[in-house]
Amino acid sequence: MNKKILLLCISFFCLASTNAYSKFADLSRITPTIGKQSINLWFWKIASTIDDQDDIENNLLDTISSVDPNVKIYVHWFDSNDEYYWFFYNANRKNDIPSFQLRLFRNYVLSSYYLNAVGHNDYHILVAEDKWGDYSGVAYLRGHFSLSSDDNEKIAAHVMGHMLNAQHNYDTSWFSASIMYPHPSYWLYTLQTKFWNSDNQHSVGRTLKKLKHFPDSKLIDIEYLGDDSTKNAKKYNGLKWDESRANIHKLLVEKNTIYDITIIQADFDTYLYVYDKDGNLLDKNDDGGPGSWSKLEHQDFGSAKEVYLVVSGYKRASGEYKIRLTDYKTLIIEDSDTLSSLGENNNLRNFINLNNKVWIKVHNGIWVGEITLPQRFLGKKRKVTLTVDSRWPVKVIFTVNRIKKSRIVSQGEEITWVNTGDGWLIK
Ligand SMILES: [Zn+2]
Numbered sequence: 001m002n003k004k005i006l007l008l009c010i011s012f013f014c015l016a017s018t019n020a021y022s023k024f025a026d027l028s029r030i031t032p033t034i035g036k037q038s039i040n041l042w043f044w045k046i047a048s049t050i051d052d053q054d055d056i057e058n059n060l061l062d063t064i065s066s067v068d069p070n071v072k073i074y075v076h077w078f079d080s081n082d083e084y085y086w087f088f089y090n091a092n093r094k095n096d097i098p099s100f101q102l103r104l105f106r107n108y109v110l111s112s113y114y115l116n117a118v119g120h121n122d123y124h125i126l127v128a129e130d131k132w133g134d135y136s137g138v139a140y141l142r143g144h145f146s147l148s149s150d151d152n153e154k155i156a157a158h159v160m161g162h163m164l165n166a167q168h169n170y171d172t173s174w175f176s177a178s179i180m181y182p183h184p185s186y187w188l189y190t191l192q193t194k195f196w197n198s199d200n201q202h203s204v205g206r207t208l209k210k211l212k213h214f215p216d217s218k219l220i221d222i223e224y225l226g227d228d229s230t231k232n233a234k235k236y237n238g239l240k241w242d243e244s245r246a247n248i249h250k251l252l253v254e255k256n257t258i259y260d261i262t263i264i265q266a267d268f269d270t271y272l273y274v275y276d277k278d279g280n281l282l283d284k285n286d287d288g289g290p291g292s293w294s295k296l297e298h299q300d301f302g303s304a305k306e307v308y309l310v311v312s313g314y315k316r317a318s319g320e321y322k323i324r325l326t327d328y329k330t331l332i333i334e335d336s337d338t339l340s341s342l343g344e345n346n347n348l349r350n351f352i353n354l355n356n357k358v359w360i361k362v363h364n365g366i367w368v369g370e371i372t373l374p375q376r377f378l379g380k381k382r383k384v385t386l387t388v389d390s391r392w393p394v395k396v397i398f399t400v401n402r403i404k405k406s407r408i409v410s411q412g413e414e415i416t417w418v419n420t421g422d423g424w425l426i427k
Pocket of ligand 1: 158162168182
């Protein structure tokens with residue numbers, strides 16, 4: 001009879017996470033990733049003898065990808081090749097009390113590499129050759145820190161399960177057991193990396209979905225022209241051109257709006273990227289702006305959503321810069337009430353004041369006999385487009401060079417007016 005309970009799960013929530021990574025400013029080991037759902041997986045070796053690195057790693061990758069194959073995992077081994085290894089080694093000397101060792105490890109990593117605690121995608125496993133008393137592993141449930149001995153090369157995968165919010169279960173099939181079986185070295189069963197019960201699969205899947213791709217973004221708005229700098233920014237992996245210091249700006253965009261995003265007054269050669277909230281790269285630019293600055297024009301995001309602007313530098317350069325955002329709004333008018341009230345109370349003029357383009361779509365069932373384009377309005381670049389799909393034509397009255405003109409727009413026609421300094425021209 002196997003008497004050992006090998007895994008201890010401390011079930012309180014770890015202080016979920018971190019924000020700044022720059023206490024050892026150039027210890028670029030902990031480099032968050034921009035882009036697709038991703039995990040930074042850190043194995044910290046407290047023993048030099050661990051010889052199953054590949055197995056440990058592959059079992060863990062297998063386990064995660066069996067729940068969500070889209071998660072990208074970056075694996076890092078922290079060992080004596082690292083210049084800070086001996087600080088780590090001395091601060092985390094092996095002892096036999098798993099809860100003590102785990103707390104020591106967590107405190108060490110947080111205080112050495114993280115400045116504060118906000119959501120991130122780093123997971124840390126301290127790997128030792130021997131067990132801690134009777135325990136071969138321990139993890140914070142839904143946390144970011146765990147211990148795993150080399151007693152069995154599936155243990156790291158098991159503790160990773162706990163960090164991703166999986167609980168123990170006793171499911172077995174023939175001589176196989178679920179990866180979350182509580183006694184991984186019980187002689188009768190072999191833990192299977194892809195063997196989950198449905199509860200665990202569900203909760204792990206949910207945790208993976210929530211992994212943050214842009215943990216350190218600051219919200220900006222369309223008026224944004226603040227001074228910014230990548231000089232002390234964090235380094236990120238996953239940028240298309242190279243690993244680099246980058247600033248991340250979150251922007252809430254609107255529907256029917258087109259954006260120009262320009263880097264100005266930069267003292268370095270910039271790169272500019274736009275991502276959606278799921279980490280998909282939407283567009284990128286190197287030198288589209290003045291000099292070697294970046295610019296992305298005519299960005300149409302389709303609907304109201306959050307997007308992420310990432311600014312970094314060519315060949316890891318960094319420096320000061322500003323972002324200029326210009327938005328071009330289109331107002332589409334096609335509902336009967338608005339169409340029939342265009343002539344009242346300066347309605348059309350107000351719409352033109354507030355939008356770069358007003359697109360009037362006239363259809364059957366509504367009578368729009370005549371539209372007058374206002375002579376005066378706010379803003380500079382303005383367009384009015386009229387699409388007529390009704391049997392009755394629409395007469396448009398407008399002024400150009402102080403001369404009043406009119407144009408009849410018939411079914412099937414689409415006409416656009418653009419303003420000049422002296423009125424409206426048909427485009
Ligand atoms: Zn466990």
